[in-house]
Amino acid sequence: MIPTVSPDQFNAARKQRTTVSPPSAATARTLQPFDSNLQPIIEKVTSGIRLTAGDGLLLYNTPDIWTVCELAHLVRTRLHGDTVFFNINRHINYSNVCALSCTFCSFYRKKDDDGAYQFELEEIIKQAGEAERAGATELHIVGGLHPWLKFDYYLDMLRAIRQTAPRLHIKAFTAVEIVHFARIAGRARDGYEGIKSVLADLRDAGLGSLPGGGAEVFDDRVHDEAFKGKIKAGKWLEVHRAAHELGMNSNATMLYGHIESRADRIQHMITLREQQDRALHDWAHRNNISLQENDAVVLTGPDESYTTARLPSPFESAAGCEGIPSSAEGYFQTIIPLPFIPDDSALQKLPGPSGMENLRTLAISRLMLDNFPHVKAFWIMQTLEMAQYMLTSGADDIDGTVVWYDITKVGGTTTHQETTIWDLQRAIRECGLTPVERDTLYRPITRTGADWQLA
Ligand code: V47
Numbered sequence: 001m002i003p004t005v006s007p008d009q010f011n012a013a014r015k016q017r018t019t020v021s022p023p024s025a026a027t028a029r030t031l032q033p034f035d036s037n038l039q040p041i042i043e044k045v046t047s048g049i050r051l052t053a054g055d056g057l058l059l060y061n062t063p064d065i066w067t068v069c070e071l072a073h074l075v076r077t078r079l080h081g082d083t084v085f086f087n088i089n090r091h092i093n094y095s096n097v098c099a100l101s102c103t104f105c106s107f108y109r110k111k112d113d114d115g116a117y118q119f120e121l122e123e124i125i126k127q128a129g130e131a132e133r134a135g136a137t138e139l140h141i142v143g144g145l146h147p148w149l150k151f152d153y154y155l156d157m158l159r160a161i162r163q164t165a166p167r168l169h170i171k172a173f174t175a176v177e178i179v180h181f182a183r184i185a186g187r188a189r190d191g192y193e194g195i196k197s198v199l200a201d202l203r204d205a206g207l208g209s210l211p212g213g214g215a216e217v218f219d220d221r222v223h224d225e226a227f228k229g230k231i232k233a234g235k236w237l238e239v240h241r242a243a244h245e246l247g248m249n250s251n252a253t254m255l256y257g258h259i260e261s262r263a264d265r266i267q268h269m270i271t272l273r274e275q276q277d278r279a280l281h282d283w284a285h286r287n288n289i290s291l292q293e294n295d296a297v298v299l300t301g302p303d304e305s306y307t308t309a310r311l312p313s314p315f316e317s318a319a320g321c322e323g324i325p326s327s328a329e330g331y332f333q334t335i336i337p338l339p340f341i342p343d344d345s346a347l348q349k350l351p352g353p354s355g356m357e358n359l360r361t362l363a364i365s366r367l368m369l370d371n372f373p374h375v376k377a378f379w380i381m382q383t384l385e386m387a388q389y390m391l392t393s394g395a396d397d398i399d400g401t402v403v404w405y406d407i408t409k410v411g412g413t414t415t416h417q418e419t420t421i422w423d424l425q426r427a428i429r430e431c432g433l434t435p436v437e438r439d440t441l442y443r444p445i446t447r448t449g450a451d452w453q454l455a
Contacts, residue, residue: 048301098144
């Protein structure tokens with residue numbers, strides 16, 4: 001059940017939310033920037049007013065990075081208090097054979113290359129069974145655009161996992177893979193409806209939600225130079241819109257620190273924010289909450305401006321434990337800024353972003369994406385040490401135990417990239433924050449060993 005909010009309550013909350021009020025005394029005291037150019041942005045953020053592209057660039061260009069981080073921490077604390085989410089998951093990269101040749105990618109192989117692989121369904125089912133027995137709540141499955149696997153392979157994969165491990169939520173397939181499936185299923189010519197029907201088939205076979213991969217940077221120049229042949233921004237957004245319309249949640253990513261500019265990143269964030277406004281309007285409509293047309297939905301305002309829970313709120317066991325989405329969902333949950341890791345890619349001469357640039361980009365994502373409930377510091381790519389800094393600079397989620405990961409390998413060559421629950425909990429506690437295990441839909445979990453239930 002989604003906590004019910006009457007249209008009147010919700011509209012009252014929204015009206016207040018758009019009212020400009022001065023920052024509270026406590027906030028004004030704690031946030032004293034040494035760059036006075038940040039003052040108007042501090043006032044906007046403390047009052048819950050949406051930032052512009054110009055504000056985003058100022059946040060990038062200011063030398064006062066710690067104020068940017070502090071401001072993002074304030075927003076993240078408004079939304080989640082001192083909670084940091086983590087999950088117990090397994091990533092499965094079912095094949096690295098890919099029709100594309102993105103220059104930032106060191107994962108893909110052509111079919112006859114050394115190291116090209118494709119998992120048989122038996123292997124995937126074995127891993128799913130092991131994951132469920134070990135107490136995982138989520139499988140995160142993505143792969144390359146395989147040139148000869150049929151659409152049935154993917155449907156069979158989902159059905160078999162669902163049968164073997166019915167409690168695992170399956171978060172699978174980037175928007176890029178979904179468009180590929182529409183092609184191999186002969187539905188590409190049906191455009192949006194073709195994509196939607198592919199997603200509906202996958203959902204019926206057991207797909208729970210979409211991960212955020214494949215978005216890269218929404219810019220045509222960057223697309224043509226770094227990942228030509230891949231779907232463009234419009235298609236990526238279309239796939240997520242179709243998933244949302246079908247009641248599935250999804251995530252979004254931004255791959256930065258290669259050949260894009262900071263302005264491109266800000267534009268990427270604004271594009272996602274606009275699409276999320278539309279998704280939240282539709283979500284509210286499906287839940288009988290009326291919002292004004294084309295109005296921004298800011299979730300990050302001060303507590304006083306919400307007379308009810310912030311929306312969308314974490315919901316109580318909406319669809320039981322099995323992770324099958326209900327029609328009550330259908331929006332972006334999380335933004336995951338992904339720092340470019342140059343090793344072994346065609347762009348390996350580039351240095352990749354620095355730690356401070358990663359911290360700043362994550363903080364700015366929190367501030368710009370005021371309608372995204374969550375920001376994830378994906379420890380595999382950020383490193384656990386940097387992810388700790390991010391937890392007090394805007395992030396409220398650190399992803400999970402992962403186990404096997406083949407897409408990037410920071411400082412090594414092995415796909416075995418596992419951390420324990422204890423390491424994640426310790427990393428979070430060392431920041432003075434409270435670890436809370438979640439499922440894929442951000443519902444808190446309680447567990448005894450491998451046995452878990454929704455809290
Ligand atoms: O789509 C590929 C990126 C993505 C590199 O939804 C690279 O919860 C950095 O999307 N350096 C896959 N990034 C990962 C992803 C993801 C990860 C964690 C959680 C979620 C979620 C989603 O990785 C790809 C691509 O954008 N990528 N190569 C690289 N060299």
